[in-house]
Amino acid sequence: MGVSGVLSRIQELQGQLTTNPVDPDTNVVSGTVTTRPGTTTDPTFAALLSDATGGGPSLDAGGSVSGDDVVTSAKKYLGLPYVFGSTDANKGLDCSALVQRTYADLGIQLPRNSWEQAKAGQPVASLAEAKPGDILAFGSPVHHVGIYLGDNQMIAAPKTGDHVKIQKVYEEPTHIRRVVTDAAAVAAQNMAALRPAALRGTGGLDGVPYADLFVQAGTKYGVSPKLLAAVAKVESGYNPQAVSKVGARGLMQLMPSTAKGLGVDDAFDPEQAILGGAKLLAHNLHEFKSLPLALAAYNAGGGAVKKYGGIPPYAETQAYVPKVQNALAALGG
Structure with missing residues (x-):
């Protein structure tokens, strides 16, 4: 797993036991309870129970954001330094914060932690079936996430001392999740609208x-x-x-x-x-x-x-x- 993986896992376990403040840049709670921007949340047992039983945040409400939109959103963060535990793009991001902010920019709210993001959306059977915009999660337990670009490449915030960058998918992901429709489906919707x-x-x-x-x-x-x-x-x-x-x-x-x-x-x-x-x-x-x-x-x-x-x-x-x-x-x- 490596040192960065162990540290990331510790952070995620802490996130299950504590409540974190709202990130002032995104208005999204950075723990296990997430809300749409502009709303507030009660970080209590009742709120955590609601999240755990399916009352958590909605994902692609409009159904019209494409995987290509996700890729474009993610590329805005290229070059930002990896900062463990940070959700502040002015300072840097860790891997799950990159994924969360990428989708939040498109109006889609995801959980803060990588192991929760590995449960978002719908499962994809293999990397061969993955499409741009899919979430790739690695490890068991999950300790790293990135966003698939296609052609066996992904964008991710890899580790301390590194930065958000495009890299090869270095191993078979343990989870692949599709949160949004693909570009072809969006094109079909647009044609239907005409x-x-x-x-x-x-x-x-x-x-x-x-x-x-x-x-x-x-x-x-x-x-x-x-x-x-x-x-x-x-x-x-x-x-x-x-x-x-x-x-x-x-x-x-x-x-x-x-x-x-x-x-x-x-x-x-x-x-x-x-x-x-x-x-x-x-x-x-x-x-x-x-x-x-x-x-x-x-x-x-x-x-x-x-x-x-x-x-x-x-x-x-x-x-x-x-x-x-x-x-x-x-x-x-």
């Missing part, structure tokens, strides 16, 4: 205000009508006269400058607002190829998503993305 709404089916909007307008706009721009309805629900509660404290207007809460750029003359007009929101979401989905990132861009702007290489660390945006995803799930989307 089909006319009549072919995709638009059920599930019965009783939703402006359902016909969501269907029309979704058909025009190739966006799920249910997604448009979910955004409107979170943005304005279906109130076409809503005005935010920063001046966003209407059903889809478009800022005046944004509305103008989308060709919306009157953001208080439901039809124009929904068409504008659909156009903006279609653009974001095409650019970021990820539902969580597209929603983050809708809330915080595409520039912020590019700047941070993922969901921006703004409390509002961190809370906004899962709210819309939950609203979409409630509509059966």
Whole structure:
């Protein structure tokens, strides 16, 4: 196992017995209890019991983050020093912190410790079947994790004195876990979204205000009508006269400058607002190829998503993305 493996295992055992503070950079508890950014957790026996019995964090809520997205997220940390026990990217990361932060940047929360990460998502039978973005775990008990890149390579934070780097998969992993869909599946989803709404089916909007307008706009721009309805629900509660404290207007809460750029003359007009929101979401989905990132861009702007290489660390945006995803799930989307 080696010295670094022994030290890592000691850390993980300590993590099961103690509660750790919230990392100020991620708002994620660094012990066995994890939460979505922007929420709080009670590090008590009840919370630990909930985690142990399946009440822990959700993983890929949107189902539209690809393995390639994970690889891109991980590469942002190349060159950072390995620092045992650190979750602070300003100082350095250890192997499991690298995996946790990589996924957190995409809106997916994973446990802190490597042995817990080796249980996340779905099992993959062998390295021959692994795909980019899969988690590779090593040892029994697990003492090291990395992220698979393909072609028998992975990105990992190897050991003290080393740094986050791309390296060969040096031995057969003891666990391979797939948390997100692969790029081909995401591409299939995007192609399905481009089909006319009549072919995709638009059920599930019965009783939703402006359902016909969501269907029309979704058909025009190739966006799920249910997604448009979910955004409107979170943005304005279906109130076409809503005005935010920063001046966003209407059903889809478009800022005046944004509305103008989308060709919306009157953001208080439901039809124009929904068409504008659909156009903006279609653009974001095409650019970021990820539902969580597209929603983050809708809330915080595409520039912020590019700047941070993922969901921006703004409390509002961190809370906004899962709210819309939950609203979409409630509509059966």
